[in-house]
Amino acid sequence: MAAGRSRRRGGDPGVRDEPDSKARLRLWLKLLKVTRGIEAELRERLRVEFASTLPRFDVMSALARNSDGLKMSELSGLLKVSNGNVTGIVDRLVEDGHVQREAVPGDRRASRVRLTAQGEAEFSRQAAEHETWVTNLLQALDPQEASDMTQRLNRILREETR
Known part of the structure; x- marks a missing residue:
């Protein structure tokens, strides 16, 4: 049998010795x-x-990447969380002056949210530290190894979407 292939152990069809799988x-x-x-x-x-919290950071990050703002439904879809979860986070960010809500013309039920100038400054400060933290946490990998690993993980993601 070729190396790396799965083999049945002890003739039991329900028990497999699968080196590749393991x-x-x-x-x-x-x-x-x-x-x-x-x-x-x-x-x-x-x-x-x-x-702060990681969900707050994620909301601010999404809004920083979308300077025109996002509808609440777009934001929850982007973050893959419920509208209710996003609403609570946005409410607190509005209270802190980091985010503002705007009416969406032609849709009375929808609102668009965007970072305020204060929110942009705060997110910029947090994002710089976040990048440093991640760099330090992954320092066991040199930049080329990190790039190679990212490419390999992207292969898995592409396979997953097929």
Whole structure:
């Protein structure tokens, strides 16, 4: 049998000795562990350094990338969270003066949200620190290794969308 191919163990059709499958399972578990660890560290640093949260950072990031603003439904779709979750976060960002709501002409029920000048400045400050944190958390990889890994993960994402 070719190396790396799956083989049945002990003739039991329900039990497989699958080296390729096991290696991929170990990779998945390691990716999950690394991702959760980095995310937990980023959450903690946002909380401690900016009295903020990762969801708030994500909303501000999405709005920073869309200077014309986004409808609430667009924002929730982009972030892949419910409208209710986004509404609560936006409400607090409005209270803090980081985001403003605007009526959407021709649609009384919709509002568009965008960063205020204060919000842009605050997000810029947080984003710079966030980038430094991520760089430090991933310093075990040199820039070429990070680029190579990104390309490999992009291959998985492309396969996933087929």
